[in-house]
């Protein structure tokens with residue numbers, strides 16, 4: 153079976169599935185049916201394409217990063233500029249797709265979880281433009297870390313609920329969104345923000361994000377006349393990475409590299425690089441858990457990577473050795489963040505900075521005619537506060 | 552075979568002219584030392600079947616009351632092994648059928664086979680795993696079957712008739728009817744369509760049928776039994792007492808009131 157043919161029966165080999173309370177099963181069946189019917193519907197595709205083009209700003213550029221390439225001293229490094237998408241991150245590709253789908257399914261209300269606030273913002277944007285009520289769940293700790301995004305979501309008309317349970321981060325926001333969905337499943341669509349959760353979410357979110365990889369293919373072919381040697385993306389839940397990888401899944405000569413949140417010391421969020429298999433949020437996948445199967449507290453400086461699980465399709469790619477996943481530390485990501493700002497005039501999201509670091513390391517060891525593409529999943533404006541605090545400096549010193 | 556004891560508890564209640572009262576507490580709440588006394592109080596107050604929760608860090612099917620109980624139990628150091636020990640102690644003293652209710656991941660971590668073996672050894676008769684629908688349940692179902700444990704699945708107001716029949720075919724012990732949308736937790740009243748719902752599911756199975764989620768008052772118990780259920784499950788109402796520091800005696804009293812409402 154070719155990799156691109158997964159999922160089969162909602163599974164990615166041993167991963168994926170639908171591990172949810174019974175109350176949600178009919179909704180997942182209904183969603184799968186509606187999605188499969190609309191996926192190939194010319195009218196729906198045209199509508200989504202129109203929104204992506206005229207509203208969100210697609211296609212995003214593929215930029216040859218000459219200065220970064222010279223700095224690394226190896227392969228040519230290209231940046232896929234999802235940071236230029238409306239809303240400041242790749243999240244809108246998926247949010248628009250699902251919002252249009254929900255509208256056609258006759259749902260009245262969207263709910264979503266958010267970690268960094270990027271997916272919450274994208275959902276608020278999509279809800280506003282498509283005309284659906286939006287309610288967002290955000291961990292109280294994350295809200296503290298990303299105050300501006302909280303304000304942004306409210307400006308866009310979303311109601312934001314702070315989640316005080318558990319570790320007060322993304323995983324708890326997902327728990328609370330699942331509870332809301334179980335209560336309001338008849339008129340509400342749960343707009344999951346990454347390639348995680350029960351089937352059909354990992355497949356559906358991957359498909360909506362695959363516009364990234366499809367554009368990369370056309371753009372690299374135009375610029376280089378051949379396919380890239382290596383694709384690099386950061387992995388939180390794994391949506392920008394899967395959107396980048398999937399259109400190349402069956403082309404073994406294209407290397408795939410995912411960068412997870414390596415945090416600092418023993419505290420990290422590297423589910424694929426250092427986790428074990430289990431079940432969380434409706435899927436069987438790699439998790440960070442303790443010896444009793446309690447979900448572990450994770451940590452990364454990048455809120456969007458601070459999640460103890462990962463999409464099941466990545467788990468399969470890891471298992472088969474199709475993709476490689478590395479843990480990039482806070483310190484490495486911070487230095488890549490500063491480096492890209494200074495060398496290329498681009499301030500990346502802290503999440504994306506993890507991918508930039510991994511790409512530099514790899515490009516260094518590759519020949520000069522090799523081609524590396526890094527997906528820059530978002531822009532760093534949301535992170536200025538965090539970086540300032542992490543550096544322990546005033547804004548004028550040491551920059 | 553453990554699950555037969557559950558079914559027999561329902562028949563025994565029926566032959567006494569009563570509905571079955573299924574009572575839930577979180578294992579290890581408020582701490583592993585005090586927990587067996589609280590759970591024993593359920594039996595002393597008249598529980599026909601007892602459910603013991605296994606605390607989990609991410610309980611998506613539970614409302615605030617049971618979430619808080621899980622946090623208390625985990626903070627006090629409760630593990631699945633602790634809950635098994637508590638179950639063994641309760642079984643020794645009270646002898647009522649026991650069902651463990653816990654999320655799937657800790658069971659996977661323990662190992663399905665090892666977990667079912669240990670549970671049967673401790674006198675457990677059945678398991679409820681709220682995030683494990685029948686489609687995904689084969690590994691646990693086989694392990695449970697080997698050790699005589701019944702897997703109790705849930706049906707809900709969203710479950711269509713054909714699916715309800717499939718679910719019932721996988722279920723041993725009793726069928727758990729979730730009476731409403733949402734999570735566990737106390738509610739003022741029952742959903743308006745409860746009679747139709749019970750009637751519809753009643754028609755899909757010969758298993759004993761117990762209604763839960765939101766059942767917290769004697770009049771709720773009376774109402775679901777009058778609508779044709781064989782039993783009622785009370786959880787959050789009991790857990791709340793442990794949470795506010797009531798003594799086991801308060802639970803015994805509360806249970807007697809709820810149990811009285813099962814007499815037809």
Ligand SMILES: Cc1ncc(COP(=O)(O)O)c(C=O)c1O
Pocket residue numbers: 241242267268269270271345346347386387388389390391392393455456457501503504529530531
């Ligand atoms: C800019 C950015 N990149 C990456 C991520 C991680 O998500 P995913 O792995 O699904 O792409 C997030 C999540 O919030 C994000 O905001």
